Amino acid sequence: MALVEVQNLRKSFRTFKRSEGILGSFKDLFSRQYSTLNAVDGISFKVEEGELLGYLGPNGAGKSTSIKMLTGILKPTDGEITVMGYHPFRDRRAYTAHIGVVFGQRTQLWWDIAVLESLKLLAKIYRVSDSEFKSRLELLTETLGLKDLLHTPVRKLSLGQRIRCDLAGSLIYGPKILFLDEPTIGLDAVGKDAVRAFLRKINRDLKATIIMTTHDLKEIEELCQRILIIDKGRIIYDGSLERVRTLPGLKRRIYLDFAGSAPESKLNEIFGTRVAFERESERRLAGSYDPRELSTPELVKEVFANFDVADFTVSEPELEEVIMKIYREGAGAL
């Protein structure tokens, strides 16, 4: 059995439709109109032990709601979740002892007391033995660079410091699976790097299973073997990162450097609509083309036959572009 199994999971919220104007407000006092919003609309997937799964989707797609159901915070409206044999909501108290959770936007540490006190309290709550606590704390202090932060109250930490402390808090009791909801949101490049390096390390060395949501595609590229894309409550992509790049209709880019001034108009004449050229600098042009319409060798051959080219490079489509296309066009893009 897979570590995480999700079957037809649904969550609907009932929202209250407000009528307009003063008259409408009066009307609402007596009869309210509700509408149902399916935040998560029948998703199914499995996660195996040791996987590092990226969970993507535009804002409001249902990512956070799914994570909240997976972690037992919200009760699913319908469908089935089993994680390590537990039903997260029903068995919450037993279940939460085995999972670590970090929400980038809120802390699980106690705001007013020193980080070390928070960690100690967590160790008590999760019944971690003293010796285990000591060795884990040592490891986490070292890998997350917490040495100078342990005696500071959480409210005095910067965002990056706080996230690192929160990661320590979620791992101090040795959970088998880690859920991260936008763990690097708002961090600077250095902070992001530190968190990513840490996640890679615990996934590789400690075989921790990680499920994370993020908007940062670089993060996905660096960390995740598999991604799940959700939109309007439904999963529209579940597979490897590699496969997503070979989506039909994705454009490739060629960069051409010329010895002299770049002959933009002449290139446009030859290739017409097949390649869209943009001037990057005096001597450099970038052109994007659909490789199914015009193969790369053909394009290169034609360029070399007509022009004196100093250098050229061809690039794969950027992940960002891929994801944007999927967000924009929904499942149809796949």
Added chain:
Amino acid sequence: MSLISVYGSFIRNAFLKMLAYRARYYTGIATYLFFVAVYYFIWQAIFAGKPEGYRISGYTLPEMLTYVSVGWIARSFYFSNIDDEMDDLVRSGQISVYLLRPVNFQAMMIFQAVGEALFRITFFSLPVGAVILLCFPINPPPSSADFLLFALSTALGFLTMASINFLVGLLAFYFKSVDGIMRAKYNLINLFSGLLLPLSFLPDWLRVAMEVLPFKSIAYVPLNFYLGKVPPEQIGSVLAGEFAWAFGLLAAGMILWTRAASRLTLQGG
């Protein structure tokens, strides 16, 4: 054993948290002194011109002044704002974090309130009590047994208050705003607990209702134990009533919690 250490750590943490904000309490001390002074002078005015030993609804002036002063000192201990905290947690969404912990949520909230109460008893009730004792004539309880009954009864009053607050806090899962309900509760409890005046002052129909309802455990019953006004043959049944209400309300909270939690809707963030 480990269960004690888990929930014991909530007490410790709440204590530490309060310690971080202790300055807030120095202003609180002044407020309490002010309240006691106001009621002190009101009762003196009411009893003015009456012969010594004159009783209103069963209380002499010295008893009344003791009732009011000890009542406010005790309040600084049994007071809790679990409802307010729960409202905040639901509204800010921080409740998610609490739900991720493998502990009983109600027990956690109540043990945190215990930690806060222990903080207040050391840094608030005792100093305020000492100052009030110096400023106003307060009678000691007739016997040490009366004091012990008062202490036990106040502890049950704390539990009753905490359980009521937990139930009010659960409303935050159902309504967008429970501010109004909390304010109403605050005033009703001040009156029905007997903090503002002994329940024997209330009109008969209300007094009978209050005899049955749990609010009297919070102030009226403990203060009458303090004054030695509970007839010995009734002590057992009065305490049993307090126990029953405190644990009954606790159980109600536990049952309703499961329902409220499944209603939780946290959109976004």
